[in-house]
Amino acid sequence: MALTPMMRQYMEIKESYRDCILFFRLGDFYEMFFDDAIVASKAMEVTLTGKSCGEAERAPMCGVPYHAADTYIARLVDKGFKVAICEQTEDPAQAKGIVKREVIQVITPGTVISQTMLNEKENNYLASVYLTENSAGVAYCDISTGEISATEIEGTDFWERLLNELVKIRPREIIGNDVLDAPKTAEEIKAATDAYISVLNEGYFNRDTGRQRILSQFHIGSLTGLGLSDSQNAFYALGALLSYLFETQKQGLSHLSNLNLYDTGKHMSLDKATIKNLELTETLFEKHVQGSLLGVLDKTHTAMGSRKMKQWIREPLNTLEEISARLDAVEALCDDVLTRNNLKEGLKKIYDLERLAGRVACGNANGRDLNALKTSVFVLPEIKSELSDLNSRLLNSLNEEIHPLTEIQELIEKAIVDDPPFTIKEGGLIREGYSQELDDMKHSIRDGQAWIAGLEGTERERTGIKTLKVGFNKVFGYYIEVTKANMELVPENYIRKQTLVNCERYITPELKEVESVVLNAETKINQLEYELFSELRKTVESYIGLIQQTSAAVAALDVLTSFAEVSGKLSYVKPQVYEGDEIRIDKGRHPVIESMIKDGIFVSNDTYLDRDRESMLLITGPNMAGKSTYMRQTALIVLMAQAGCFVPADYAKIGVVDRIYTRIGASDNLAQGQSTFFVEMSELAYILNTATPRSLVILDEIGRGTSTYDGLSIAWAVVEYLCKDKKQVRTLFATHYHELTALEGHIKGLRNLNVDVKEQNGNIVFLHKIVEGSASRSYGIHVAKLAGVPDRLLEAAEEKLRELEDTSASIDLDRYISASYGDMGDSAGSAGSSEVLCEGGGESHSAGRPGAERDGAAGSEKADAAGSPSGEMQLSFFQFAPNPVVERLKALDLMNITPSMAFSVLEELKAAAEKS
Structure with missing residues (x-):
């Protein structure tokens, strides 16, 4: 059997759109057939049926009403499908044979324009x-x-x-x-x-x-x-x-x-890890806006302003002139609260001008869209008036870019009724007085419409049928409906038109005559209204460029107003941004965590970095103490300043940063066969290879994914590389390798900080305060206790810890560092560990914050040449008690051995000693 003509038409069109789900218009439905129907019915969760197609078996079929199509198309697009919309392109009443159809649009995830789908x-x-x-x-x-x-x-x-x-x-x-x-x-x-x-x-x-x-x-x-x-x-x-x-x-x-x-x-370069780790526009795990930086800063009143806010947060500026212009604009809005409030009230009345312009340009705007455009334009002169009173170069520029668009507002006001229908082809759009021709046509059918409107009352009185109704539908036109209980009262001039379960529907010759006049006139009226609306939309389209320019300026104004609103309410300060390399933050606060604290006060902290004296802050302290929060808040404050927003601090001076990098946490990427350590090293390699002297680097626990000695060696080499080989990149480095704190005073620019912790009755209290020096211990068992680990296990852990501390060999790191870098006062140092730990070499200069003392660092108490301060013999890093492998030690070239190699040799000798 051959396919029916309609199915042949479907197959011919489908052949050109094989990668799409074809929405094939049949009357008031979009239908899908064969494989499309099977796939789409599951994706859209609609019933799969069948249709005779001329073949022995019925074709699988599903369908959706055309007026609800957007909802179903959205489901398909969200699941990655492309949808081809095939419409009837001629009037079925005038068609000879099969109605012509063609695809008028292909909707893909990136080409959605429907308001309900965005x-x-x-x-x-x-x-x-x-x-x-x-x-x-x-x-x-x-x-x-x-x-x-x-x-x-x-x-x-x-x-x-x-x-x-x-x-x-x-x-x-x-x-x-x-x-x-x-x-x-x-x-x-x-x-x-x-x-x-x-x-x-x-x-x-x-x-x-x-x-x-x-x-x-x-x-x-x-x-x-x-x-x-x-x-x-x-x-x-x-x-x-x-x-x-x-x-x-x-x-x-x-x-x-x-x-x-x-x-x-x-713009400042933000890599994917930084955008995610700093939770700029959504939280790390739940993907919520609330809990992100955007959630704190976004107090915009327009849709395009909210979109612009995201863009500015993801693209902080690098150019000092542009940054200063934004900050000055925010300052002007902060200082003039009355004007800011008036601007907010005006912004609340503005619809999404960007997308309204897009729908006009694409020919999808209806009467309600044009009225939304009219309402938005109406408040623009008021906004311009408010802006003219503010002293800001950027705000003055935005004022010039906002066009009043009075002509559009007056034209739409004159043409479109206050409450237009959703559709544009069924009349009811155009206001009386806009078109004389249209008004005359409407007047010509008013007598007929009045006759039909009064027919129900007239016929009830004439027939005595109190429940008689006059109705209308697109299939039968106007009709008179009588219930079955009143059939004996139906007059002889009624002509039966349709039988229903509980009633009969009739027409009369007079009704059909008036209907013919009215419906023909209504068709012409609707067609004329559609033509008038299309002309109006075309006129509005000629203003698209001005609407887009105005929209962009309004969006920027909305973001600046939001920055000012947040800054005023949360006591943010205007940062001093300049071309130098200092980053100084006095009493800085984390903007997101501060906003989420219900009871209590966020503990503020200072930050100081530069590329000469203090390029790296090495931060130690237990987990949960606040190291990551401190580092993140520094990065966020820098980012906010360069986005043009005030910052949560008492004072901030920011030397422009070209890139922010973060290496915080890692997880296995099993799908690509990558371990935690490999992911960590890949991210680290990207940072080290691309960071510039103007970058800001945030590193958290580098080297944890491998053995202790390997991890320590890598972390040590990273410190040297960023402080010396990379020309003093401004870095915050949190670590549990307390051994690294001994490098302060030997590597130029390295400064030790730690998070203050108070111990009471065997418990610890996190003070969240960043102080000078290094942490004296890790408090790992205390943190495990806070997490609810069973007491029995904690007691066993403490016993093991004491045993390890009693039996482990002491390592005199100071002596090793002296061998690597020279004495504290030797600015050139001996054989630099840049040669030992990483490639490239480079001089090491004695530096450090004046007056800063190392506090509790591993090996911080210097042992003299004779041994420990107590006078007891202490085994140093390179001196071991006599044993059978002394010749192995003598053969070592200490000037060309890396820390990793040294620790490996130590493990080897320890194992040999245990066997002897």
């Missing part, structure tokens, strides 16, 4: 990536707002920078060339972004096609006008992006008109 506080980005062996181009856009950007990424670290850029963008969907199809490449991008990934064929990356698309979209004659002539990878990525949008949207996208070609160096 999160108003999140951008919905589509990213295009063009990859080569040693570089990449990235272009991305949000077609719901009109943002479109592109950048070029090159260099030895381009892959990590690409991943970091994609994490910052957070696209819902990524398209790319065939290099993206490599398993490891796709896996890493998917793991970093959780985006839907599609590999496009080479046709999308054709040079001539891409050039034509770009020139046409931006109405230019040369790529030089966009700055793309020297950015080949960005050119290919952008060309593919536009081609993909053209293929899926099937229409012009006039609102994608201003390309932002940017350099990634313009």
Whole structure:
């Protein structure tokens, strides 16, 4: 048997969209057939049925009402499906044979524009990536707002920078060339972004096609006008992006008109680990906004302001002039509370201008959208008036970029009724007085409409049927409905039209005659209203550029107002940001933890870093004492300052930071066969290879994932590398390797800090105060007690700890350090441990904070050449009691042995001694 004509039409269209779920319009439903129906019914959780298709077996089928389609499409898109919308493109009443149908749009995760399918506080980005062996181009856009950007990424670290850029963008969907199809490449991008990934064929990356698309979209004659002539990878990525949008949207996208070609160096670089570890826009595990920095700072009143807030937090500025402009604007808003409150009230009345403009440009705006635009525009003159009173260069600039758009407001007010219907093809949209032709047509049918409106009362009185009703539906038109109980009262001139369970429906010749006049006129009226609305929407579209410019300025104003609001309420101060390298924070506080404390006061702490005297703060102390909080708050304060916000401190002076790195915690990546230690070392390698003298590095417990001696050696080498080889990178380093504290005074710029702990009756109290010196012990068993570990186990642990402390060999680290670095006063030192611990060498200079004394560091009490201070013989790191392996010791070259090798030899000799 052959397929029916309708099913043949379906199969022909489906052939061109095999990678999509085809929503095939049949009347008031979208239907899916065959495999699409089987897959979609499960994903959408709708019933799977069947339909005769001309073959022996019924075709699997499912369907959804067209008016509720967005809900079901959203379910499919969220699960990574593409949906092709196939509409009837001619009037069924005028069609000869099968109604013509064609796909009018393909909806993918990155091309959603429906308001009901979008999160108003999140951008919905589509990213295009063009990859080569040693570089990449990235272009991305949000077609719901009109943002479109592109950048070029090159260099030895381009892959990590690409991943970091994609994490910052957070696209819902990524398209790319065939290099993206490599398993490891796709896996890493998917793991970093959780985006839907599609590999496009080479046709999308054709040079001539891409050039034509770009020139046409931006109405230019040369790529030089966009700055793309020297950015080949960005050119290919952008060309593919536009081609993909053209293929899926099937229409012009006039609102994608201003390309932002940017350099990634313009903003502070935040890698994926830092964005996650600092919990900038969501919490680490629950993925909630509440509990993140965004949750504290976001007091915006517009949807586009909230989206802009996220962007500013993820992209702190690097340019002092721009940072200062933002801070000055926040200061002006903080100082003038009345103006700030007036601005807040105005912002509350503004709808999502960005997405309203996007719907207008895409031809999806209805009457309610235009009224929302009118309401938003109405308050703009008031906002401009308030801004004119503020003394700020940035606020004055934003004021100039906000256009009153009075013409739009007056035009929409004149054209659209106050409460328009959701649809735009069924009339009721246009206000009386806007079109004389439309008014005349409406007047011409008023007599007929009045006759029909009075028919029910007239017929009830004439027939005596008190329950008689006059109704209307699209199939039968107007009708008179009589219940079965009153059938004997039906007049002879009633003509039966439809029989229902409890009633009969009738028409009369007079009713059909009036209906014909009214319905024909209503059809013409509805068509004219649709045409008038389309013309109005086209007129509004001509203002898209001004609306977008105004929207961007309003969004920035909303963020600055939010910064000022939070700063005023939480007693934040204006930071002094400058081009130097000091980071000084007096009584700094963690912005998120402080906001979550219900009872009590957050313990503030000072921070001082520079690249000369104190480039590294080595922080010791027990778990739970607050080391990580202290380091994170320092990073967040720097980030907030460069984003343009005031900071939680009594005073802050910030030397501009180009990158913030964090190495905090790690977990196994079993899917890629990577252990905790491998992940830790990979992240560490990225930091060490890419950090610059202007970076800020946060390291927490480096080396814990391997043996004690290996871990200590690695941590030690990292200290040297960042303090010397990397030219004094500003670093906060928390560690449980207390041995490292002995390096203060031997490695220039290293300063010991610890978290103060008070011990009472065998219990510890965390004071959360950062003080000079190093921790005297780890308090691990005390922390285990606080965590609820059974007392019996704790007692056994304490006994084992005493045994280990009594029997372990003493290591005279001071003597070893003197051998490695020379005496405390020797500025040049002896054979530097930069040669011993890591490659590259470099001089070591005696330094340290004046007056700072090491407090309780391992081996801090210096033993003289004769032995320990008590006069008893003490075994040093390089001197052991006579034993059969003394020749092995004599053969060691102490000037060319690493700490790791030394500890390994020590283990070997200890084992040999136990056997002898």
